[in-house]
Amino acid sequence: MSEKLSQALEFANYRATLNNQRAILRARVESLLSYSIDGGTFTIDPGLISFVKTLSDSGLETTVLLDIYQNPIQVQVEEFLTEILSRYTEATNDYHAEYVKLSKARSVSKLLDITDD
Amino acid sequence: MTKGILMFAHNNTEIDYLRMAVVNAMLIKKHLGVDVTIVTDQHSYDYVALTMSDSQISSCVDNIIINHKDKDFKRTNSKVYRDTVNLQKSLSFYNLDRADAYDISPYDETIMIDADYLILGNTLNSCWGNKNPLMMNYTWQDINFNRKFDLDRLSVASITQYWATVVYFKKSEYAQSFFTLCKNVRKNYGYYKNLYRWAGGTFRNDYVFSVAAHMLDGLTDKALPELPFKLFKSFDYDDIHSVISTHEILMYLEKHDSPGEFLLSKWSNLDLHVMNKWAINRAAQDFMELIT
Numbered sequence: 001m002s003e004k005l006s007q008a009l010e011f012a013n014y015r016a017t018l019n020n021q022r023a024i025l026r027a028r029v030e031s032l033l034s035y036s037i038d039g040g041t042f043t044i045d046p047g048l049i050s051f052v053k054t055l056s057d058s059g060l061e062t063t064v065l066l067d068i069y070q071n072p073i074q075v076q077v078e079e080f081l082t083e084i085l086s087r088y089t090e091a092t093n094d095y096h097a098e099y100v101k102l103s104k105a106r107s108v109s110k111l112l113d114i115t116d117d
Numbered sequence: 118m119t120k121g122i123l124m125f126a127h128n129n130t131e132i133d134y135l136r137m138a139v140v141n142a143m144l145i146k147k148h149l150g151v152d153v154t155i156v157t158d159q160h161s162y163d164y165v166a167l168t169m170s171d172s173q174i175s176s177c178v179d180n181i182i183i184n185h186k187d188k189d190f191k192r193t194n195s196k197v198y199r200d201t202v203n204l205q206k207s208l209s210f211y212n213l214d215r216a217d218a219y220d221i222s223p224y225d226e227t228i229m230i231d232a233d234y235l236i237l238g239n240t241l242n243s244c245w246g247n248k249n250p251l252m253m254n255y256t257w258q259d260i261n262f263n264r265k266f267d268l269d270r271l272s273v274a275s276i277t278q279y280w281a282t283v284v285y286f287k288k289s290e291y292a293q294s295f296f297t298l299c300k301n302v303r304k305n306y307g308y309y310k311n312l313y314r315w316a317g318g319t320f321r322n323d324y325v326f327s328v329a330a331h332m333l334d335g336l337t338d339k340a341l342p343e344l345p346f347k348l349f350k351s352f353d354y355d356d357i358h359s360v361i362s363t364h365e366i367l368m369y370l371e372k373h374d375s376p377g378e379f380l381l382s383k384w385s386n387l388d389l390h391v392m393n394k395w396a397i398n399r400a401a402q403d404f405m406e407l408i409t
Contacts, residue, residue: 013380016263020370020382023262027347031387034345036243041345069342071248112367112383 017108025098032091035084040065040073044084044091052081118287120226120245121152121179123218127186127211128161132198132394135161138232139169140401142177143408145236147363154180156214156221173409182221184214196319199353200395201369202377215281215322216303219288219296229284231390233397237364238386240346241283250289253279253326253341254348260384264373266352271315271324276331277339280348281322282390291333298329353392355379360403 033044042048042065055063056077064072065080105111122145126138135157142153155178162183165174174181196210214221218229228241244252255277259266271278286292302309302325309328334340354371358381361367365385372378391397 016372016380017382020260020262020380024260024382024384027258027349028386031238031240031346034243036247036345039246039248041243041247068345069249073248108381112381114367114381 014106014108014111017111018102018105021102021111022099025095025102029091029095032094033088035087037075037080037083038073040067040071041069042067042073042084044088049081049084049088052077052084056081118225118246119152119223121154121222121224121228122149122241123154123156123222123224123227123229124232125156125212125215125218125229126161126232127158128164129209129211131206131208133161133165133168133398134232134394135165136168136401137394137397139165139174139178140397140404141230141232141234141236143405144363146177147408148236148239149242151242152179152224153177154182154221154223156182156184158186158211159183160186173405180223186211187213190320194320198394200393201354201356202371204395210319212320212322213303216296216299216325218284219286219293222286224288226287227285229281229286231282233392233394234282234388234390235366235397236388237366237384238388240388243345244285247285247345249285249342250287250291251295251341252285252344253281253330254283254343255279255327255339256343257348257350260349260351260368260382260389261355261370261373261380264370271313271327275313275315276327278323279327279330279341281326282348283344283388284326285344295329295333298332299325302328348390349387350390351384351392353394355391355396356393357391357396357400360400360407361385363404363407366400 035042035044060077062074063077064074067073102111109115124138124141126134128134138155142155145151145153190213191209191211194210195207197205198208199205226245228244257280269278270276306320313328315324330341331338351368351370356369358367358369365383368382368384369379370382372380
């Protein structure tokens with residue numbers, strides 16, 4: 001096998017590993033953005049955060065939100081907002097840090113944090 | 118409300134399911150901190166005592182329930198087990214008692230999991246107290262994201278397949294009815310096999326639970342709510358390369374277009390259904406050393 005072909009295959013393997021690790025990272029972040037409270041489960045996203053912020057700004061103390069199952073869940077607005085904001089920030093910051101780390105890794109071993117031996 | 122994890126573990130001549138379940142119980146204690154009950158049989162229990170001490174088992178398993186095996190079923194039910202593309206064997210597969218989970222479970226809230234569903238994080242704790250009395254997944258994700266297996270229905274012309282790999286239920290009329298239906302499907306397996314048109318001779322709880330889910334809500338597809346997380350799977354064509362920590366493993370994932378060639382992949386913090394049982398038994402010692 002020529003050296004160029006060997007390098008191209010090695011690069012293809014690196015790209016396949018990178019793509020899979022990125023997909024795994026996204027799955028992990030999605031999991032971190034799932035929040036369960038009082039028998040309900042919510043997916044934390046900018047829409048939920050904005051809506052709860054609007055409720056908070058209107059002075060509501062408690063409200064009922066529909067969770068991912070469309071079950072009505074009563075929540076304390078301020079407490080809920082603080083929690084989802086904190087979780088969202090933490091998850092996306094982690095995502096960014098890990099994403100940058102993956103982007104900078106230029107070999108399979110670096111992508112996976114393993115030694116070559 | 119009491120809560121805990123329930124596993125069923127019946128060995129065959131090659132696969133030490135009980136050892137797998139005990140190692141998983143160690144991971145459960147570490148990541149979830151809840152009670153664990155394992156249902157097994159006398160032979161499996163006697164065999165695990167050869168490789169694990171009583172104190173090792175009792176440190177992570179709160180209840181061991183010994184069930185008698187149905188000898189006829191044991192003799193007739195088998196399935197193909199693979200250890201990557203290199204090994205393929207047809208072995209006895211004893212899975213008859215899972216439909217009894219509702220009666221067996223000592224908990225108000227139970228999460229029943231396969232012994233090969235490795236607990237690598239605290240995701241399952243998000244289920245406790247859920248308003249839904251029963252939850253199972255029909256969506257799933259291969260951790261080799263490029264690979265596609267067609268496992269979404271019992272057969273092309275049949276209903277959506279639910280996975281009995283992880284089942285959350287709380288003691289309730291709804292869950293009790295579900296398991297009553299499961300027992301009925303189990304008893305009349307041949308009839309339902311013809312009615313729902315699935316192929317293959319192996320008794321599978323995925324099929325039993327899917328039919329019960331379909332019947333329970335008035336013959337409606339996908340009516341039973343899913344668990345609040347994705348079900349991640351690796352297949353028996355894959356292998357565990359190494360155990361990095363109690364929440365992180367390195368996997369060999371078979372490439373979708375090149376059988377026998379692998380992609381290395383690091384998997385962490387999320388629970389994983391590892392279908393290669395030999396791989397788990399090989400990794401068991403490493404997990405045990407990291408935990409103890």
